[in-house]
Amino acid sequence: xxxxxxxxxxxxxxxxxxxxxxxxxxxxxxxxxxxxxxxxxxxxxxxxxxxxxxxxxxxxxxxxxxxxxxxxxxxxxxxxxxxxxxxxxxxxxxxxxxxxxxxxxxxxxxxxxxxxxxxxxxxxxxxxxxxxxxxxxxxxxxxxxxxxxxxxxxxxxxxxxxxxxxxxxxxxxxxxxxxxxxxxxxxxxxxxxxxxxxxxxxxxxxxxxxxxxxxxxxxxxxxxxxxxxxxxxxxxxxxxxxxxxxxxxxxxxxxxxxxxxxxxxxxxxxxxxxxxxxxxxxxxxxxxxxxxxxxxxxxxxxxxxxxxxxxxxxxxxxxxxxxxxxxxxxxxxx
Amino acid sequence: xxxxxxxxxxxxxxxxxxxxxxxxxxxxxxxxxxxxxxxxxxxxxxxxxxxxxxxxxxxxxxxxxxxxxxxxxxxxxxxxxxxxxxxxxxxxxxxxxxxxxxxxxxxxxxxxxxxxxxxxxxxxxxxxxxxxxxxxxxxxxxxxxxxxxxxxxxxxxxxxxxxxxxxxxxxxxxxxxxxxxxxxxxxxxxxxxxxxxxxxxxxxxxxxxxxxxxxxxxxxxxxxxxxxxxxxxxxxxxxxxxxxxxxxxxxxxxxxx
Numbered sequence: 188x189x190x191x192x193x194x195x196x197x198x199x200x201x202x203x204x205x206x207x208x209x210x211x212x213x214x215x216x217x218x219x220x221x222x223x224x225x226x227x228x229x230x231x232x233x234x235x236x237x238x239x240x241x242x243x244x245x246x247x248x249x250x251x252x253x254x255x256x257x258x259x260x261x262x263x264x265x266x267x268x269x270x271x272x273x274x275x276x277x278x279x280x281x282x283x284x285x286x287x288x289x290x291x292x293x294x295x296x297x298x299x300x301x302x303x304x305x306x307x308x309x310x311x312x313x314x315x316x317x318x319x320x321x322x323x324x325x326x327x328x329x330x331x332x333x334x335x336x337x338x339x340x341x342x343x344x345x346x347x348x349x350x351x352x353x354x355x356x357x358x359x360x361x362x363x364x365x366x367x368x369x370x371x372x373x374x375x376x377x378x379x380x381x382x383x384x385x386x387x388x389x390x391x392x393x394x395x396x397x398x399x400x401x402x403x404x405x406x407x408x409x410x411x412x413x414x415x416x417x418x419x420x421x422x423x424x425x426x427x428x429x430x431x432x433x434x435x436x437x438x439x440x441x442x443x444x445x446x447x448x449x450x451x452x453x454x455x456x457x458x459x460x461x462x463x464x465x466x467x468x469x470x471x472x473x474x475x476x477x478x479x480x481x482x483x484x485x486x487x488x489x490x491x492x493x494x495x496x497x498x499x500x501x502x503x504x505x506x507x508x509x510x511x512x513x514x515x516x517x518x519x520x521x
Numbered sequence: 522x523x524x525x526x527x528x529x530x531x532x533x534x535x536x537x538x539x540x541x542x543x544x545x546x547x548x549x550x551x552x553x554x555x556x557x558x559x560x561x562x563x564x565x566x567x568x569x570x571x572x573x574x575x576x577x578x579x580x581x582x583x584x585x586x587x588x589x590x591x592x593x594x595x596x597x598x599x600x601x602x603x604x605x606x607x608x609x610x611x612x613x614x615x616x617x618x619x620x621x622x623x624x625x626x627x628x629x630x631x632x633x634x635x636x637x638x639x640x641x642x643x644x645x646x647x648x649x650x651x652x653x654x655x656x657x658x659x660x661x662x663x664x665x666x667x668x669x670x671x672x673x674x675x676x677x678x679x680x681x682x683x684x685x686x687x688x689x690x691x692x693x694x695x696x697x698x699x700x701x702x703x704x705x706x707x708x709x710x711x712x713x714x715x716x717x718x719x720x721x722x723x724x725x726x727x728x729x730x731x732x733x734x735x736x737x738x739x740x741x742x743x744x745x746x747x748x749x750x751x752x753x754x755x756x757x758x759x760x761x762x763x764x765x766x767x768x769x770x771x772x773x774x775x776x777x778x
Contacts, residue, residue, distance in 0.1 A: 375652075376645045378622065378630045385619040392579070392613075393691065394605035394634025 226462040233442040233458040235411035241449030244384035249306035252313040253409040255431030257416025262330040262426040283413030284406040317428035329427040336421035447495025530558035530730035531698035538587035547573040562741035565751035608698030620677025631691035682713040
């Protein structure tokens with residue numbers, strides 16, 4: 188029973204990955220491929236955001252900070268030293284992890300709601316630094332001169348210049364992030380995360396130090412977001428202070444909460460849906476935001492537990508239907 | 522229904538323990554010892570400072586002054602997770618379980634917390650599958666507590682008494698060296714009270730030192746070799762249950778003048 192369920196899960200993810208690989212090959216229209224790239228960036232960010240919000244239950248509002256930080260690290264390294272993507276990603280991920288620990292140690296001393304405000308404070312500080320540290324970030328003049336994304340490999344390698352090549356780079360980053368979180372949910376580490384989320388006080392009475400697990404999840408989440416940031420530096424070719432803008436945060440909150448906290452497939456579906464929906468609504472420019480808001484309202488009232496609830500109930504119905512039909516033929520449930 | 526193995530009970534020494542909340546002294550220079558392997562009751566009327574004492578010993582409150590040692594080593598103001606790893610376990614007055622985890626997962630989590638640092642790291646990065654050596658112990662505990670059929674139920678879906686048993690099993694997943702029980706049978710039905718009483722006796726017989734905070738005087742007098750009585754944060758008596766209950770000061774604290 189458990190094995191079949193895990194195999195089914197795994198098969199589902201492989202199918203999604205195959206569709207994602209086939210997508211730019213089947214549909215070459217640059218507009219659609221770039222929407223695909225945006226969706227994959229949001230998948231990476233939403234899944235790593237959910238590691239903090241869903242898995243350890245800490246509502247962090249500092250997520251744009253780590254994305255923007257990664258974008259600036261990538262942009263500056265590339266513009267000044269024409270570095271390879273490997274180095275930029277590794278450097279940004281490590282630095283973002285350290286930054287997250289430094290922010291996390293004071294912030295996790297705060298209780299639930301104060302934690303949200305505390306992390307928001309750090310996000311605002313990040314914006315101010317990006318705006319005003321002109322000698323490094325260029326301030327409102329932005330970082331320009333970002334080179335093409337280089338992936339040297341054994342003397343050969345790849346320079347991702349076309350939209351399609353860039354799509355596959357971000358697909359790899361998204362797959363890596365989803366893979367890491369999928370792995371964590373299969374480990375006993377997930378027990379510790381859930382324990383810390385459900386009751387941190389009891390977790391410490393059980394010998395598990397909540398701060399250690401919280402910092403681990405927070406740091407890993409920041410590292411994955413920073414790698415997405417490095418990619419976005421090359422994708423946008425110019426990085427401005429608005430990379431740390433709070434509008435990203437709103438989008439991520441919608442994706443994670445409507446997708447279903449602590450549900451990997453829910454969050455991935457949420458990220459895809461809420462990248463595509465605003466694009467679809469471009470046909471009616473005037474009504475776009477109103478309809479978007481209406482869709483949000485309907486989804487929230489219909490599925491308060493998020494898309495995950497829809498998935499699990501549909502799955503249950505399908506299985507019971509199949510059991511019924513099997514029972515009718517064989518007369519014996521398996 | 523017996524503990525997996527015997528354990529060397531730890532000696533607890535509390536001296537001059539003081540804790541004030543907004544100027545009110547919840548504990549006023551309280552001193553008492555519990556010898557290794559002893560079963561001692563900590564009693565007193567409501568608001569006498571029993572839970573505060575447990576919280577200060579187990580690291581959930583920072584005492585203002587005094588000393589607390591475990592086998593002669595100071596544990597004063599040490600964080601709870603470090604104390605748990607030294608074998609000091611506690612339960613809570615209001616029952617606490619990880620409500621979204623199954624009963625088995627609750628107990629596996631408890632086992633993770635008791636492992637030494639390196640072994641724990643190795644255990645954390647393994648897949649969450651049957652855990653040889655630990656699952657057998659979990660099954661044994663669940664059978665003993667009569668909740669084996671709930672192994673895969675989310676702990677939050679259980680009744681109050683059953684959650685109490687889960688919490689108790691989690692504290693005893695590996696026999697503790699010192700067990701602090703904060704009203705283990707409060708609001709629990711008589712059948713479960715008997716299960717818990719038997720289990721306390723057996724844990725103690727296997728070597729665990731037990732400090733029992735309880736309002737059920739019958740249970741305390743029946744179980745404990747010695748009782749410590751608190752009233753308004755001050756220790757007013759310390760001795761054999763029969764003698765202590767006859768003392769005028771204790772009578773007065775409980776029933777008034």
